[in-house]
Amino acid sequence: AQSVSQHNHHVILSEAASLELGCNYSYGGTVNLFWYVQYPGQHLQLLLKYFSGDPLVKGIKGFEAEFIKSKFSFNLRKPSVQWSDTAEYFCALHAISSGSARQLTFGSGTQLTVLP
Amino acid sequence: DTGVSQDPRHKITKRGQNVTFRCDPISEHNRLYWYRQTLGQGPEFLTYFQNEAQLEKSRLLSDRFSAERPKGSFSTLEIQRTEQGDSAMYLCASAPPSPLHFGNGTRLTVT
Numbered sequence: 001a002q003s004v005s006q007h008n009h010h011v012i013l014s015e016a017a018s019l020e021l022g023c024n025y026s027y028g029g030t031v032n033l034f035w036y037v038q039y040p041g042q043h044l045q046l047l048l049k050y051f052s053g054d055p056l057v058k059g060i061k062g063f064e065a066e067f068i069k070s071k072f073s074f075n076l077r078k079p080s081v082q083w084s085d086t087a088e089y090f091c092a093l094h095a096i097s098s099g100s101a102r103q104l105t106f107g108s109g110t111q112l113t114v115l116p
Numbered sequence: 117d118t119g120v121s122q123d124p125r126h127k128i129t130k131r132g133q134n135v136t137f138r139c140d141p142i143s144e145h146n147r148l149y150w151y152r153q154t155l156g157q158g159p160e161f162l163t164y165f166q167n168e169a170q171l172e173k174s175r176l177l178s179d180r181f182s183a184e185r186p187k188g189s190f191s192t193l194e195i196q197r198t199e200q201g202d203s204a205m206y207l208c209a210s211a212p213p214s215p216l217h218f219g220n221g222t223r224l225t226v227t
Contacts, residue, residue, distance in 0.1 A: 004158075034215060043119070044159070044207070044218040090158050094214070103149055103172070104216060106158030 002027035002095045006107035013081050014115050021076040021110050023065075023091030030096040033074040034104065035065055039087045047089075050074065061085070083116045118142060120219035122208050128225045129198055136194045137222045141210030148191050149216060150183055151207040152176065159207055165191060198226045 003026045013019060025031065035047040048059025055067040065076045074091060088111050092104040121140040129135050141148050146167050151159035162181070164172045167188035177183075180198075185191040195202055203226045209216040 006158075009156075032214070036218075043220045044209075046215050046217075049215055092158070103161040103164055104159075105161070108156065108158050 002031075002093055002105050004091050004093050004105055004107035006089075006091055006110050008110045009108070010111045010113070012113045012115065015083055016080045017114075019076070019078040019081045019085070019112070021089055021091075021112070023074045023076065023107060025072050025074065025091075025093045027072075027093065027095050032094040032096060033065075033067060034092040034094070035059065035063070035074075035076050036090045036092060036106075037087045038090065038109075044090065047076070081112075081114050083114045085112060086114045087112060120208055120210050120217055122206075122219040122222050124222055125220065126223045126225075128227065131200060131226055132197055134194065134196045135198060135224065136192055137206055137208075137224075139191045139193070139208030139210075139219060141190070141208070142212075142217055143189075145210035145212050145217070146188065147211040147213050148185055149209045149211070150191070150193050151209065153205040153207055153221070154203075162193075162206075195224075198224075200226050202226050 005024045033050040036044045037047050038044050050057045050067045058064045063078050088109045090109045091107040123138045148165040150162040153159045161174050162177050163183045165185040180196045183193045205221040205223050207221045209218045
């Protein structure tokens with residue numbers, strides 16, 4: 001079965017610092033990858049997604065992620081964080097050839113706190 | 117707002133009682149999912165509908181749980197004989213088929 005690992009449970013940064021959140025997955029087949037964000041009191045929102053093609057994908061609010069197939073990774077980056085980026089970030093995987101329904105497998109999340 | 121709507125937002129119930137949650141997906145989305153999220157964890161898949169057909173259920177979905185989507189529009193998730201371990205956030209998502217759009221969830225507390 002597939003799995004997603006987010007090793008950083010809580011990251012604390014000052015405004016304008018650069019961000020990189022790790023995401024590694026376990027699955028040998030074709031995958032679609034996603035990053036979702038959950039702001040305090042709000043629903044999960046899609047930040048960006050990778051289906052195929054250019055492994056560097058850009059999302060909303062200046063976020064980007066790079067799919068490195070050889071490392072089974074899909075790390076999230078932002079050059080300069082803002083206080084408003086404080087939220088919980090979830091990496092998720094859809095295993096294309098698993099034979100199961102099209103549900104997502106989520107990591108356990110990374111809480112990002114940006115200090116003003 | 118034409119997003120995914122869930123009702124109620126919060127539910128407190130006593131152990132052994134039955135509870136039912138409702139999800140109204142985005143109208144043009146034919147896929148509907150239920151997830152459960154506990155503190156410190158990411159959402160875990162429970163079940164999936166394509167239109168009115170329930171196509172997959174997770175092993176997490178014990179026989180006390182049942183979900184329906186009778187006309188391929190809204191969906192209900194019922195938990196019978198609730199247990200304290202059922203306390204969690206129950207999330208609904210819909211998709212056109214991709215990506216998933218989530219609702220705000222229903223937070224269930226079983227006392």
